[in-house]
Amino acid sequence: MDPLRILLPRAQAQPLLPLPAGVPAPSVSPRLVPRRRARRHRNGAARMLPASAVASESPWKEQEPASGEKDERFDWLDQWYPFAPVEDLDLGAPHGKMVLGIRVVAWYDRGAGEWLVFDDACPHRLAPLSEGRIDDKGRLQCVYHGWCFDGRGACKFIPQAPALGPPVHNNSKACVASYPCVVQNKILWFYPRAEPEHRDVLQRKRPPFIKEIDDPSFVTSFLVRDMPYGYDVLAENLMDPSHVPYAHKGLLRGLPRLVDPGREEYDKEGGVPMAVKVEDSSVNGFASSQGPGYSKFVAPCTYYGSPASKKSEKNKPHIMLVFIIVPVAPGRSRVMWAFPRNFGLWLHKITPRWFDHIGVNAILDSDMYLLHIEERNFAKAGIENWQKSVYVPTSSDGTVVAFRNWFRKYCRFQVGWAAPTVDQLPATPTKDKLMDRYWSHVAQCTSCSAALKAMKALEVALQVASIAVVGLLTVAKGTLLTSVVQRAVIVSAAVLCFAASRWLADFIQKNFYFEDYVHAYK
Ligand code: FES
Ligand SMILES: [Fe+2]
Missing domain, CATH: 3.90.380.10 (Naphthalene 1,2-dioxygenase Alpha Subunit; Chain A, domain 1)
Incomplete structure (x- = not known):
């Protein structure tokens, strides 16, 4: 394969x-x-x-915990974490993922020409920003009540706030937490600390670099x-x-x-x-x-x-x-x-x-x-x-x-x-949910989701074609299709289209949704 x-x-x-x-x-x-x-x-x-x-x-020796080992701890928060390969990110929409126990949203700030990673919770009433949209001005808009945020996480617009009233959007409580991030090795990475003292973390520490990916x-x-x-x-x-x-x-x-x-x-x-x-x-x-x-x-x-x-x-x-x-x-x-x-x-x-x-x-x-x-x-x-x-x-x-x-x-x-x-x-x-491919992969892969869409369209087209051919046979039986050979060709075409659509449906199910792997018969 x-x-x-x-x-x-x-x-x-x-x-x-x-x-x-x-x-x-x-x-x-x-x-x-x-x-x-x-x-x-x-x-x-x-x-x-x-x-x-x-x-x-x-024989391999199992290592027992040694008593008196130096108590050195790994700092999980002082690390870079991958969000996604950029080729799987749509520039025109926000993307949500959970990483290290936090929900984050990545979106493309077209004004600055860079990917950004924010907390995936709107400061208004905590709706997920990843379900939002990029507005006409290139800001991230929460679709629950329309609040808009710029590339620094600052709130730029609250539709419900009167123009002549106090500028409530300037309050620090209206800001979204924004994480340091970088595209390296064609992957968007972020650092899970949003405090201002970590803003320049990139100068001190970068994600691991694999030179062959950029070669x-x-x-x-x-x-x-x-x-x-x-x-x-x-x-x-x-x-x-x-x-x-x-x-x-x-x-x-x-x-x-x-x-x-x-x-x-x-x-x-x-x-x-x-x-x-x-x-x-x-x-x-x-x-x-x-x-x-x-x-x-x-x-x-x-x-x-x-x-x-x-x-x-x-x-x-x-x-x-x-x-x-x-x-x-x-x-x-x-x-x-x-x-x-x-x-x-x-x-x-x-x-x-x-x-x-x-x-x-x-x-x-x-x-x-x-x-x-x-x-x-x-x-x-x-x-x-x-x-x-x-x-x-x-x-x-x-x-x-x-x-x-x-x-x-x-x-x-x-x-x-x-x-x-x-x-x-x-x-x-159940196993079909556990091994589900659609949500675990296809929905977040630009190539597989495009292929799935095209194959589903082809499946429908094949079904329509088989029905249309049968219809033609019925209508033109005594007029256009006079010979047995002509009718046999038309029937074969209808059967082929139908069989191809069934084969394609099976291929789609197995490769984009679920197929069990039974070890006993491999
Ligand atoms: S929760 Fe986001 S605008 Fe209300
Ligand atoms: Fe894929």
Whole structure:
């Protein structure tokens, strides 16, 4: 499905970061054996493994909280948070999102030519400004009673205030809180402190910068999806390479098989030991490596890396895997997913973004229910008991353990929400609601929503055409359509139009609304 797949080298290493369908791993590594050869090993030729196969690993040591650890805390409010990729933001309308427990609205100030992020509550009676509009003067208008705000959050117009009365709009209570914000790496970021002393925060601290996203020799396509599980569960999932062949079975065709010296039995999915090494752990995140691949967690939102070495030669095909992990609310998170690459540029130009999103959404769907329930199981055990309630004896869980250690040591197992938040997981809805694609992705993706609109129109057109053709047959049966052949052609056209409309309806339902992923039959 993913057009990238055809660009891949035949042999690939299993990546440190979970890969989407068709994303290339580093160029051929001596650890690899082609798929056909691995199958022979499964059939009993395990002793013939090449000497360069993946070495067997030593048991992973769970890290217990050390007594007397320095009490360094992660400051969740002194960080930049992503709002959305700008390509998904309509310049003519305000956009609302919840991030870090606060509702914010982003809108484009056409006078200043910049994106702004405000509190999503009108100072009049707290209606959401994200449901508002941009007025003729380019101001943000609250549509409940028409109050208007400029780019600094100052109230400029209260329709109900008499022109000759006191200038009540100048009162500081009529202002909206405005957050520092910046567009970097084609993403709108904001800093969740609206106090005046933080206005110049950009001079002191910027969002993490991924140079490949801005490199003109690379192409990047973003995807955003709201997930029905929390920040920490999303983070550990994205940092976990060993779940990929199992939880996403059938969606990542083309990944090679690795071998484990001494092993006689391989399963169909091809899981093998992974020697993950974690280094440079601090309050600000950590780095990890696996074979030539590397990854880096820049707390709290950015996790990026490459299945190839950092020292990859210039001008060689190179791909970065970038995941932005957004805390939304307890039990809710958002992922932004991008894979800047410097090859297949022509394919990127001719492939609509929605087409890529179909594959990525299927990958995100396939472990969604697992993670939603896993989070509830963690909650039952007490999230502060994560280290005690799980059993992670192999180094393939190394990055997950490193993240959980970071979350324990510097965050005391808690996201530092920017507003008072009831720390309770939402109820589990039915699977079609839990895995809903429309509200979690399509409605906030300019490419998918445009594709959906066009496909729905085509579906209606096909239905109308099939009815019109049947009508023509009835009316012109004895006059224009005199032969059996003519009538057969017309009937076939009607059937084809109807069948195409049904096929399209099914395609729309599965790719833009809901399709279950049944692991048992994959
Ligand atoms: S609540 Fe916004 S104008 Fe009244
Ligand atoms: Fe999309």
